[in-house]
Amino acid sequence: QVTLKESGPVLVKPTETLTLTCTVSGFSFSNARMGVSWIRQPPGKALEWLAHIFSSDKKSYSTSLKSRLTISKDTSKSQVVLTMTNMDPVDTATYYCSRIRVGSSSFIDYWGQGTLVTVSS
Amino acid sequence: SYVLTQPPSVSVAPGKTARITCGGNNIGSKSVHWYQQKPGQAPVLVIYYDSDRPSGIPERFAGSNSGNTATLTISRVEAGDEADYYCQVWDSSSDHLWVFGGGTKLTVL
Numbered sequence: 583q584v585t586l587k588e589s590g591p592v593l594v595k596p597t598e599t600l601t602l603t604c605t606v607s608g609f610s611f612s613n614a615r616m617g618v619s620w621i622r623q624p625p626g627k628a629l630e631w632l633a634h635i636f637s638s639d640k641k642s643y644s645t646s647l648k649s650r651l652t653i654s655k656d657t658s659k660s661q662v663v664l665t666m667t668n669m670d671p672v673d674t675a676t677y678y679c680s681r682i683r684v685g686s687s688s689f690i691d692y693w694g695q696g697t698l699v700t701v702s703s
Numbered sequence: 704s705y706v707l708t709q710p711p712s713v714s715v716a717p718g719k720t721a722r723i724t725c726g727g728n729n730i731g732s733k734s735v736h737w738y739q740q741k742p743g744q745a746p747v748l749v750i751y752y753d754s755d756r757p758s759g760i761p762e763r764f765a766g767s768n769s770g771n772t773a774t775l776t777i778s779r780v781e782a783g784d785e786a787d788y789y790c791q792v793w794d795s796s797s798d799h800l801w802v803f804g805g806g807t808k809l810t811v812l
Contacts, residue, residue, distance in 0.1 A: 619801070631791075645704055678745060678746075687734035687752065690736075
């Protein structure tokens with residue numbers, strides 16, 4: 583059974599750095615046909631892709647947020663970590679980690695439950 | 704960057720057919736994936752690679768993609784289909800970048 587679970591702070595202050603951890607089970611990071619992605623969704627708004635990381639350790643980032651994001655994985659712990667610097671109230675959102683299926687294209691076949699992060703002083 | 708355009712809302716009566724479009728420049732040359740999101744829940748994949756259905760998704764859900772428009776078609780709409788629907792593509796012209804459409808709220812009248 584594939585599961586993904588996000589963990590991290592529920593509240594961060596403006597200018598702080600957010601660190602979110604995704605702990606996965608039921609699949610291997612070494613599987614070349616899979617990866618992990620982070621998606622966020624501000625309250626009442628659309629999904630926004632942030633970043634993803636593949637088994638090869640290749641990483642991709644949203645163009646608009648690239649300067650603020652870092653994604654990494656710890657295979658031994660089955661975890662993927664996303665950091666976002668210089669948080670702002672507009673970054674308030676539910677953050678999802680998800681499993682990517684990779685082929686000629688790529689899509690998400692499993693989602694975590696999401697974690698709501700509020701940015702406020 | 705690549706842009707996907709969805710209508711903000713679509714309304715349909717129960718038992719009828721709903722069509723949700725996703726527009727993009729030459730989107731027919733890309734693979735389109737669709738997600739359903741009900742209030743307070745994480746999204747769920749309903750269509751991948753334009754028209755494939757994951758196991759557990761009813762046959763009432765179908766997808767097509769040609770030219771500048773991809774379409775998610777839901778036949779015999781039920782009250783339980785009321786949700787937000789998002790299309791997604793991988794923009795291969797960029798570095799493995801993903802794009803989501805703005806989402807469509809499906810209302811069952």
